[in-house]
Structures are given as C-alpha cells and as structure tokens.
Amino acid sequence: MDPRIRLWFQGFATSTNLLNESVMQPGEDLLVGGQAVIEGVMMRSPHSFAIAVHREAGDVAVRKEPVPRVSEKYPLFKLPVFRGVGILGQAFVLGMKAIKFSADQVLDSIESAEAGKKEPGGRGTETPPVDQKKGGEFGKWFIAVNAILATAFFILLFKLLPLTAATYFQNHSHWGESRILFNLVDGLVRLFIFVSYIGGIGLWKEFRRLYEYHGAEHKVVYNFENGKPLTVENARQYSTLHPRCGTSFLLTVMLVSIVVYTFIPFHSFGLKLLFRILLLPVIMGLSYEVIKFSAKKPGSLFAMMTTPGLWLQKITTRPPSDAQLSIGIRALEEALSLEHAYSSPKG
Numbered sequence: 001m002d003p004r005i006r007l008w009f010q011g012f013a014t015s016t017n018l019l020n021e022s023v024m025q026p027g028e029d030l031l032v033g034g035q036a037v038i039e040g041v042m043m044r045s046p047h048s049f050a051i052a053v054h055r056e057a058g059d060v061a062v063r064k065e066p067v068p069r070v071s072e073k074y075p076l077f078k079l080p081v082f083r084g085v086g087i088l089g090q091a092f093v094l095g096m097k098a099i100k101f102s103a104d105q106v107l108d109s110i111e112s113a114e115a116g117k118k119e120p121g122g123r124g125t126e127t128p129p130v131d132q133k134k135g136g137e138f139g140k141w142f143i144a145v146n147a148i149l150a151t152a153f154f155i156l157l158f159k160l161l162p163l164t165a166a167t168y169f170q171n172h173s174h175w176g177e178s179r180i181l182f183n184l185v186d187g188l189v190r191l192f193i194f195v196s197y198i199g200g201i202g203l204w205k206e207f208r209r210l211y212e213y214h215g216a217e218h219k220v221v222y223n224f225e226n227g228k229p230l231t232v233e234n235a236r237q238y239s240t241l242h243p244r245c246g247t248s249f250l251l252t253v254m255l256v257s258i259v260v261y262t263f264i265p266f267h268s269f270g271l272k273l274l275f276r277i278l279l280l281p282v283i284m285g286l287s288y289e290v291i292k293f294s295a296k297k298p299g300s301l302f303a304m305m306t307t308p309g310l311w312l313q314k315i316t317t318r319p320p321s322d323a324q325l326s327i328g329i330r331a332l333e334e335a336l337s338l339e340h341a342y343s344s345p346k347g
Contacts, residue, residue, distance in 0.1 A: 032221055032332060033244065035095050036213035037102035038206075041324075042095070043217070043331040047342040049094055050334035052327045053102045056109035060327065063101050064334045066342055067094065084288025085281045096143045104137045157197065159276045162190040167269055179262050187258035194250065199315050208318060213327070215240035216320035218313075220328035230333060232325045240317035241310045244291070248309020253287045260286070 034043040040053030040061075050064035070086035071077040077086030166186035201207045222238035223230055257276075260283055264275050320328075 032224055032335065033091075034217040034221060034328070034331065035091075035098060036210050036217055037098045038210070039106050039213075040102045041213050041217050041220075041328040041331045042098035043220075043328070043335040044091075044094065045335045045339040048335050048338035049098075050331050050338065051098045051101050052331035052334065053105040054323065054327055055105055056113045060330055061101075061105040062330065062334055064338055066338055080289055081282065081285035084285040084292075088284050088288065092147075096147055099146070100138060100142045103142065108137065155277060157193055158190050160273060161193060162186045163269070163273055163276065165189040177267070179264075183258050183261040186261065187254055190257075191251075191254055194254065195312065195315070198247075198312070202315060211316055211318040212320045213324055215317035216324040216328040218242040218245065218317060219320065219325060220332055223329075224332060230329045232322045232329065235325045235329065236322070240319060241313045243310065245309065245313055245316075247312045247316045249287060249291055251309040251312060252290050253283055256287045256290060257283050 032043060032045050034041055036042075037051060037053065039055075040051060042049060042051045044067075047068060048064065048066050050062065053061045055061055067090070070090050071083060074086070077083050163186060166182050166189060169185050170182055202211055216235075218240050219235045219238045220230065221242060223235040226238075228234045260279060261272075261276065264272060264279075266272055266275065
C-alpha cells in the first residue's frame with residue numbers, strides 16, 4: 001500500500017480515537033496529559049505542548065509550542081460545564097495538529113529512506129523546524145478532512161446507529177413509551193459499539209503500536225506525578241492504566257448521556273437525533289465536571305462511574321518498549337521546558 005494512503009488511514013483512525021488521552025484537570029498543581037500519535041507521543045502542560053516522533057532513520061522529530069489556557073483568553077470558560085467544553089475543544093484542535101505532524105514526519109522519513117537519503121543524527125536529535133524541512137508532507141487538507149470525517153464518523157457510529165437500534169427495539173417490544181428504557185437501550189448499544197470499535201482497531205498492527213505509545217504516555221505521566229526523575233527505568237515500573245485517561249472520560253460521557261437524553265421530550269426520530277448532536281457540548285461539559293468531582297471525592301458515587309474506564313484501558317493501552325518510553329519522556333521534557341519558561345518572571 002502506498003505510504004501516503006496507509007498514513008492517512010492511520011491518521012483518520014487516530015483522529016476518531018482522540019479522546020483516548022489523559023484529560024487534564026485545572027488546579028494549582030502542574031498537571032500534565034498527553035496523547036499517542038503515529039510513532040510518537042504528544043504531551044501537554046497547562047501552557048505548552050510538545051510532540052516527539054520516532055523517525056525511520058532513528059532520530060526524533062520534535063515540535064513544541066506555547067499554548068495558553070482557553071480560560072485565560074475567554075473568561076467564560078472558567079465557569080462550570082463551559083470549562084470542560086473549552087478544554088476538550090482545545091485538546092481536539094491540538095490533537096489534530098499533533099497527528100498531522102507525526103504523519104508528516106513518518107512520511108518524510110519513509111521517503112528519505114526509500115531514496116537512500118538517510119538523515120544524519122542519532123536517537124534523540126531534534127529535526128530542523130517544520131517550516132525549514134523538505135520532503136514528504138501532507139497538505140493543509142489533512143487536518144480539515146480528518147476533522148470533518150472523524151466528526152461524521154462519530155455521529156454515525158455513536159449517535160445514529162444506537163438511536164436506530166433503540167427505535168427498532170421500541171417498535172418491536174411491549175415497553176411502551178418509556179424514555180428511561182429507550183435511552184437505556186440506546187446507551188447500552190452505544191457502549192457495545194464503542195468497546196467493539198476500540199477492540200477491533202487494536203487488531204491492526206499499526207494501531208497496536210499506537211496503543212503501546214498510549215501506554216508509554218501513561219507511564220511517563222505517572223513518573224512525573226510521583227516526583228521521580230524522568231527516566232526509562234522509573235517510568236517502566238508504573239501502570240499503563242490512568243484514572244484521567246480519555247477512555248474513562250468517554251465512558252462517563254455515555255453514562256451521563258443516558259440521563260440527559262431521558263429529558264428530551266420529542267418522539268420524532270429526526271428531532272431525537274438532532275438534539276443528541278446539539279447537546280453533545282453540554283454532555284461533554286457535564287461529564288468533565290463528573291470526572292473533576294470524582295478526583296476530589298474518590299469514595300463517591302461519581303468516582304464509581306469512572307472506575308469501568310480503567311477496565312477499558314486494558315484494551316486501549318499496551319505495555320510499551322523502552323524506546324517508546326524514551327519518546328514519551330522526550331515529549332514531556334520539551335513541554336515542561338516551555339512551561340518553565342512561561343512561568344519564569346519576565347524581565
């Protein structure tokens with residue numbers, strides 16, 4: 001298969017899996033999160049992000065940028081519910097940029113290797129800035145097309161299909177017009193599709209590697225949170241399951257949506273589907289508040305809602321190699337270096 005086509009499919013599949021990342025919670029502590037990308041890891045601190053990608057020649061491509069919090073630019077996003085929408089919206093945008101960067105680097109290194117032009121430099125060296133690089137690169141369409149297709153795919157898979165199935169069961173059962181039962185079936189079908197999807201794409205060799213980088217990201221974040229020096233040896237000892245992972249968040253979204261959809265009074269299939277789409281930001285914001293509250297109250301009912309997400313991470317994370325851990329460490333070190341520069345007194 002042509003490498004551009006293969007990488008585009010990898011990029012699209014990764015785009016549909018964007019929320020399988022550590023969800024940052026605002027607070028006084030320096031909290032970090034991340035995301036696995038094609039042959040690499042993106043790490044995020046409150047005011048910066050960095051991407052490290054392993055290239056065919058054995059070197060590491062790095063991109064890092066300062067990124068202010070959405071709430072610092074728009075005070076509206078400091079409010080409950082709105083803050084979750086702002087954080088998740090920004091995470092999606094940064095995630096798409098990270099996926100394109102990783103796809104560009106992998107494509108460039110493949111084309112360079114095929115042309116017999118192995119780039120100099122050992123593991124851990126930084127590539128030239130993106131605007132100075134030549135070679136294989138996806139166009140600006142990559143982000144736009146993947147974002148549109150990923151959104152359409154999400155609506156089809158997690159909105160239209162579950163609603164269709166629940167409507168079918170309602171029309172062929174004796175439960176009457178019970179909105180509770182209808183939305184319970186809708187939620188169970190959505191959960192089944194979700195688990196089947198993340199399990200199915202994990203059978204793809206290239207995506208198994210993405211799950212390994214996902215595991216590396218979690219281990220490195222644990223390493224940082226426990227205050228130990230960022231080393232492969234230290235990161236290796238930690239679990240690949242992290243309570244702030246987007247897998248847990250998505251499961252919480254599905255549970256919250258069952259409750260929210262129960263209050264939709266419409267009987268028309270079209271209006272039910274429309275309001276499921278329109279209420280998505282509200283559900284995301286409410287789910288973020290549940291995650292945030294559960295972190296503060298580990299023994300609460302809300303915390304129990306997030307526990308099954310840890311079980312699902314046994315599908316979306318795999319034990320990483322030491323090389324993958326080193327990529328995660330490199331990404332976090334670069335993000336933290338920008339964060340410290342941001343926090344240092346000016347002048």
